[in-house]
Amino acid sequence: MKANEVNKVLNTIIGFYTGKGGIDTMDYSLTLYLLCIFKHDVISRGASKAEVVARLTARESSDSGLYALLPSFPVIASFDTTELEFLLTQFEQLPASYFELNFEELFETIFLTITESLFYKNRGNILHPRMGELILSAVDLDKYTTIYNPFAGNGDLIPLIADHKKYYGQEYSENLWRIAQLRLFVYHKSTEFILRCESSLDHWPMQEKFDLLFLNFTAPSQFEGIDEHSYDHDAETYFIDLATNSINDDGRAVILLNKSYIINLLADPDDETFSRLILQNYIEKVLLFPSGVFSHTGTEVLVLVVNKRKVDDRIAIVDFRDQLNFYKNRRQQIDWNKVDAERYKGSNPLGQTIWVDNGALLLNPTALLGNHFFIDNPELVSLSEVLEPTVLPLVEDDFPEYVIRVSNLTGNNIFPSKFVPGVIDRQRNSYYIIRREGLLLTLHGRQLRASYFNGSYIALLSPVIYHFTIQEKSNFTYRYLVDELKQDYVLNQVNAFSSSSIHKLSLESFLAIRIRKPRLEKSRNLFKNRSESLFDKEMQFEANVIHADAVPEDFDDFYVMGNDPQPIKMLSDEDLALKENNALLRHKIAGPVSNLEFYAQTIKDILQQGINKIVPDLFQTKSNEKQILNLGELLDHLMLDAKKIGRELRNHTHEFHVHEYHLYEVNLVEWVQDYFKKVQSLYPNIQMNLQISDEIFGAGVEDKTTKLIVNGNDELLTILFDNIFSNIRQHAFNWTELENRRIELQVKLNDTENKVMVYISNTGKPFPTSMSQADFKQRGVKYGDTGGSGLGGYIISTIIGYLNGDWFIIDESSDEGSKYTDLVTTFEISIPYII
Numbered sequence: 001m002k003a004n005e006v007n008k009v010l011n012t013i014i015g016f017y018t019g020k021g022g023i024d025t026m027d028y029s030l031t032l033y034l035l036c037i038f039k040h041d042v043i044s045r046g047a048s049k050a051e052v053v054a055r056l057t058a059r060e061s062s063d064s065g066l067y068a069l070l071p072s073f074p075v076i077a078s079f080d081t082t083e084l085e086f087l088l089t090q091f092e093q094l095p096a097s098y099f100e101l102n103f104e105e106l107f108e109t110i111f112l113t114i115t116e117s118l119f120y121k122n123r124g125n126i127l128h129p130r131m132g133e134l135i136l137s138a139v140d141l142d143k144y145t146t147i148y149n150p151f152a153g154n155g156d157l158i159p160l161i162a163d164h165k166k167y168y169g170q171e172y173s174e175n176l177w178r179i180a181q182l183r184l185f186v187y188h189k190s191t192e193f194i195l196r197c198e199s200s201l202d203h204w205p206m207q208e209k210f211d212l213l214f215l216n217f218t219a220p221s222q223f224e225g226i227d228e229h230s231y232d233h234d235a236e237t238y239f240i241d242l243a244t245n246s247i248n249d250d251g252r253a254v255i256l257l258n259k260s261y262i263i264n265l266l267a268d269p270d271d272e273t274f275s276r277l278i279l280q281n282y283i284e285k286v287l288l289f290p291s292g293v294f295s296h297t298g299t300e301v302l303v304l305v306v307n308k309r310k311v312d313d314r315i316a317i318v319d320f321r322d323q324l325n326f327y328k329n330r331r332q333q334i335d336w337n338k339v340d341a342e343r344y345k346g347s348n349p350l351g352q353t354i355w356v357d358n359g360a361l362l363l364n365p366t367a368l369l370g371n372h373f374f375i376d377n378p379e380l381v382s383l384s385e386v387l388e389p390t391v392l393p394l395v396e397d398d399f400p401e402y403v404i405r406v407s408n409l410t411g412n413n414i415f416p417s418k419f420v421p422g423v424i425d426r427q428r429n430s431y432y433i434i435r436r437e438g439l440l441l442t443l444h445g446r447q448l449r450a451s452y453f454n455g456s457y458i459a460l461l462s463p464v465i466y467h468f469t470i471q472e473k474s475n476f477t478y479r480y481l482v483d484e485l486k487q488d489y490v491l492n493q494v495n496a497f498s499s500s501s502i503h504k505l506s507l508e509s510f511l512a513i514r515i516r517k518p519r520l521e522k523s524r525n526l527f528k529n530r531s532e533s534l535f536d537k538e539m540q541f542e543a544n545v546i547h548a549d550a551v552p553e554d555f556d557d558f559y560v561m562g563n564d565p566q567p568i569k570m571l572s573d574e575d576l577a578l579k580e581n582n583a584l585l586r587h588k589i590a591g592p593v594s595n596l597e598f599y600a601q602t603i604k605d606i607l608q609q610g611i612n613k614i615v616p617d618l619f620q621t622k623s624n625e626k627q628i629l630n631l632g633e634l635l636d637h638l639m640l641d642a643k644k645i646g647r648e649l650r651n652h653t654h655e656f657h658v659h660e661y662h663l664y665e666v667n668l669v670e671w672v673q674d675y676f677k678k679v680q681s682l683y684p685n686i687q688m689n690l691q692i693s694d695e696i697f698g699a700g701v702e703d704k705t706t707k708l709i710v711n712g713n714d715e716l717l718t719i720l721f722d723n724i725f726s727n728i729r730q731h732a733f734n735w736t737e738l739e740n741r742r743i744e745l746q747v748k749l750n751d752t753e754n755k756v757m758v759y760i761s762n763t764g765k766p767f768p769t770s771m772s773q774a775d776f777k778q779r780g781v782k783y784g785d786t787g788g789s790g791l792g793g794y795i796i797s798t799i800i801g802y803l804n805g806d807w808f809i810i811d812e813s814s815d816e817g818s819k820y821t822d823l824v825t826t827f828e829i830s831i832p833y834i835i
Helices: 003-020 025-044 049-057 066-072 074-078 081-093 096-100 103-116 129-136 174-186 235-246 259-267 273-279 358-363 365-369 478-484 488-497 507-512 520-547 553-559 573-614 631-651 668-682 714-731 773-777 792-802
Strands: 146-149 166-171 193-197 210-215 247-258 283-288 301-307 314-319 352-357 380-382 387-389 402-404 432-434 438-444 447-453 459-461 466-470 514-516 664-667 687-692 709-712 742-750 755-762 806-811 825-832
Touching (some): 003 025, 025 066, 025 074, 025 081, 025 096, 025 103, 049 081, 129 247, 166 174, 174 193, 235 259, 235 301, 259 301, 259 365, 273 358, 273 365, 283 365, 314 358, 314 365, 358 365, 438 478, 478 514, 668 687, 668 709, 668 714, 709 825, 714 792, 714 825
Parallel strands (some): 166 193, 283 314, 402 459
Antiparallel strands (some): 283 301, 380 514, 387 466, 432 459, 438 447, 664 709, 742 755, 755 825
């Protein structure tokens, strides 16, 4: 099957949806419904398109078959007969063999293409068949007859279950349930496959027991419709209890859970969920998966396999994280097509497996997360036996001169920042005052940062950094702790405690980290040799940073971009101020001037396509007889003058002085949300979609808000994003034709490198293959008839470089792209985050 043939048809259909307007993106699954109707009636039964349209528009209810799903697709009522026939006609462009011999593949290809795009907010937890096969291989599916699938979602499990099984599925979202129903049709499942759309799991008879339960991964924030009035615990604990109560004595339960939930649960001393499962000897296996197994979220997932008839008291912890390192694109999504699931079938043990007995797991519950490194190891000691957490005072009146944030902790050294009023003023009740010697410890992404604070000055301390002092009569030193906490075996523990979200590690988790005991003689020699060299130099360096008037020489590496500038004639203060004001003015008005031209053209198009048909002389209208120009001429002159001003601005914007913009702390999540609202209103005829990844919000955060702080500047970020959006609007879309015009904006984390990733993707025309990214970054390089000033890529590159970030242009049809998508080009931006 040729994907480009399918994509061509799908782009035409989605372009039609976009042009019609008022079609919610979740209703794009209507394409799958019409595809099945076309296969069943037109291809298999020989019905005409007119007959099919007549049944679709008759609004007659049907008790069985595909037309029974009509009430679940109310969007059909917004189409007239001509429009529905147009949509059905598009399927005629596909070869008949796709419907007769490869219909399952055709359905899944269109489903993947729709759901791979960010705009399709389908919970982002679509189970890939290879992942499903891998999980089911751990439970010996063939021996089970009755299978219960709560949260069936899109019916991802249906193709993996043999026809002679008895399948019982539930889904509370009708938008997902209707796709699962279509899968029952596509895969010719019998009446033994029952799938219900229900508002509560409690509606299923609880007295009925099943051989196997498969509970798909779901986000607790999306359980609005579930009745849990009689349950006091969190949703995931409810699901675990549901699973253990729904299987018979010989059955198994497979439960997909968010790793961050498990971490929070293990850190809660009052929760007995897992201790109860362990004492009952129910946990048979734990499967650990990396981030990227689902398309739209970086959440790490683990799978609990519950077996009520487990024979021994050992638990198999199967770690797939290193083996599933097949990433299909720069978004770090697992390329499941490169994963050989067959190699794991029948193998025992699966993957990289370690065995932990119940008793050891009760003593060290983090082994459940793959943290098996320190069970009964006398050479190791927990930080709780070495360090004492310090209770620091909050800010009262005056701020100290310096502030220590996560970005200021650079290994053994601390480079504090000068305090600049701003974000901290609004958050003063959360910052602490530090003046005492001690160890500073925090988690940045997945990197543990430990630094020694010598107490020679007073500073503000970020609330996400912990301060510890060494306990009395301890053989440890601060230098030893800082060096030891960098070791890989400590990072392995951190990875077990932490998740893919932006959560800070709890105080209890820090104190549970275990490190090697120092060998006394080795430690004495080590610190005797280093005490006068490294340690004293470091303290002297920090003192110089604090008290010297000049910036140290080696600071140039942090702040100087590009080659050293040649000596120039010094300008007067008045000249400098005038130059700065002119530069700021140019960049502030360049975007709005570009918008004026676009607005004038759009207004003229609206009038011409709508009102001018009713009022033929509309564009000849004048306010009075003395007026020289009519309405049409005024709009033309407005567009012409806006174009002239824009061209003149570009001619005088050969230099972009990025250092004119002072950097400060910006909450990127709030900024992106505000910016997105603005561009939505600016470009109403472009479908706009925003997705902020679940790992940024994390688990248990009220109102789905978080702080994602970067060093930035509101105006600079606006110039950056305006340039990208303007480039897409001008070069990617053909405004004279009916087409699928959509821009998608996604924000997610790359916590391995402590960066926030921003993806701006578009449909339409792809980035020119004859123009490299290096060309685009150069000042003055243009391409094609619609080429602008040649400054867009240069300004983008300059701003991102100033923010200490990086960027790429992704061709979505290449190996780095998603392939199964109607998107053509993605701008990928990475910027370091502070907290």
